[in-house]
Amino acid sequence: MNKLLKKILKPLKSAFECESEAAYSEDITPHIEELIIRIRRSIFAFLISVLIVVFFPINWISCPLFGVYCSPNDVGNIVGAEYLKELLRWLGYIPAMVALLRVVTVAIDRMGITPIICNAEGLMNAYVVIIIWGALILSLPYIVYQMLCYIWPALEKHERRMIRNGILSTVGLFLLGEVFAITIVVPFGLQLVVIFGQVAGAEVRWCLSDVINFVIFTSLVTGLSFLLPIVVYYLVLLGILRPEQLKGRNLRIAFLVIMFIAAVITPGGTGVSMLAIGIPMFVLYYLAIIMAEKAMRERESQANA
Template sequence: MAKKNINEMSFLDHLEDLRWHLIRICLAVIIVAALAYTFSRFIFDDIIFAPLEMSFPTYEFLCNAGKLLNVETSFCNDRIPLILQNRTMAGQFSADIWTAILAGFIISFPYIIYQLWSFISPGLHENERKHSRGFIIICSFLFFLGALFGYYIITPLSINFLANYSISTKVDNQIDISSFIGLVRSSVLASGLIFELPIVIYFLTKIGLVTPEVLKKYRKFALVIVLILSAIITPPDIASQVIVAIPILILYQVSIYISKIVVRNQLKKESQALTK
């Protein structure tokens, strides 16, 4: 059966179309998750648990930086003072399943964006679709860049700080596996989604909810929000918060520039329409 024209589709037709896009997304995540499950030992030992080793690239870089600046730092310690444990019968199995699903979502992200874009794009004008062909690539690039930032920056900083934080020598850090994986998961996903800020601003500007002037006017408030957000997703030390805040502020500035381009193009189209 041929797909109906966008102008001929009713509200229920749109819902049916959305349902099939969501089904394809779920199937993609499940299939990739099943493949990831077969490589679970590699995912856990070489990816998720890698920040527990002092040979992790972030620790080595910060250790060398500390030596260069003649500053004593915990990044040069022999080991992370942390022991992982499982305290429930199904704990390791649940961790394996949910980690596979998370891997399925991350790896399938470009396809997820493609399906969502396929649902949205028929409602756009031809020239808008033409100028937005790189949307999937840009959106995927920002997400993976953010995920890498979360994995190589936020995760090791959080682990190192929290593992070395102690209220007494009588207390050992014996962390449940679900708590540790939750920290890694939230750091990676939160960073990946935060890096989508320019994309969000682009669409908000397109529909008229945001303008460059508004973004500039509330820049100070945005700075406060960024600092609060940095404090939430990072350990409570100033250095980590600054490291996280810098790329977010850069993304905010990029978003202002993108908003300017969108508004400029809209004004250009309006002037061309008036001259015809």
Template structure:
């Protein structure tokens, strides 16, 4: 309640001519929340129909990390694409009659057929103790190159499994409802991204009510800039920072001897929250300029406390970024510091424009006073 009162006081301070009682402020808040909820519901329903595409997008960074690691497990003479094809062929042969399976295998070249045999032996050898694998390969009539290939794959930890769609099986769910809830979660986060301009508009309309006509003209370009900054932060996190963070955690787990069998639900939560936090952090200019508009910040106060603001940005970046390395921290902190510097100059420009406007109004007032007829 105390926080609401402070927000309502700021609204009245920004628009002294349109001061409202407490209940009217609550009605405006209810209207804003209703608009936000309805907008999110519509955008969520739209995104839900594209759940397969959304899953492919959100899985792309972790798939690349896993595939890079998988390619490191293969011998130098085995290419990653050939190995993936061999696993898909071997997966397709499961459950087929021997003659049908052999006919399918004959459709591929000799190199692929040998790799398919390697996948079979790898799957069978993986369930045996280490000391029994050599005898198994010998009894399976594997020639020396094949036995060496399978042994190398076992030693490096290569995986023969793929999922029902032919992709490398890397993540799983642990209860029946998790896939559906996962689709809902993806649709929700994607809905926030595509509906962000409207969400920002409703928020600004609540915080800054009673805008003048010339201020409303500036509002739409500001929304475009705000949405652009949000998308810039999301894309920067998705393409630049998230793959580095996943690689760090994956390699850290390997260094500790831990199997990186990540759950898809926990990964999606991590990836979506991580990218959204980056997107929201890039909204720093919007937040700062709103505070300047409300009179909470000025150019003088921002320039005077620049060092403290930079320290706060670095601390916030250290909390948001999940990895402890300095490079990832800089990827988060430097853009925010640059955006804050831009905010300082925007505040200076806004103060100068306001000062000039006041000078013009004062000059016009003095001219009117001088031109008024004097009483005799």
């Protein structure tokens, strides 16, 4: 029994191994081979995540823990749900992708939007988007882990500390951007489209796949835009930029650039929506300059001590 268990766990153990003999080789060939192995592991992790999102019976967890998605009737009013319920009854369980789509449609419905299927492949496109993003989110920690394992032996102690802090702050700011997008930017953008449609005397109808793409794209871009302070902070910390270069007249230029970026990525493109995302970005940008300046002073004082 123990031998069988070891055989089963051996591939899993090797998949999480971080140390490698190639890391200490002076020849470039072992490094390339190790990189290929880690990329292959990352792709494999993504494919496994796709299978989990598509086939994992989410009701095994959600029903006993939260009392939701216990039966096919819980998928709610997704367009085409009657056919979907029959399929789920035949399967005998609720796949994770169905629950994820239901979560998205409930969130959209709370914004006052009722999506419809505009064409034959509309529902399929919505599921494909849900599957890809669900699998990417599920596999991303492992992919980042593999990339860190590849570069970790080449880093100095202070560089490792910098990366640890950078990962934590990057995740925190990205999640802050996601929350900001879902609670403010996306609802505001959708309502703007409705208002413009009413002014034009047109009825606004939302395709399910289009709404999902809009929500995902807007939240992703907003989350990435909130990472601007991280970029600025490390550019200053690495000595590529100086805090003095980012202040004064250049600060005003940075404000205009940030507002331009906000105008490009903000749905609706109006002045109000631009300010709604541009001002928080500029505040974070300025805080990054202050924090980087403080870190530079501490480093210089330690060097002079």
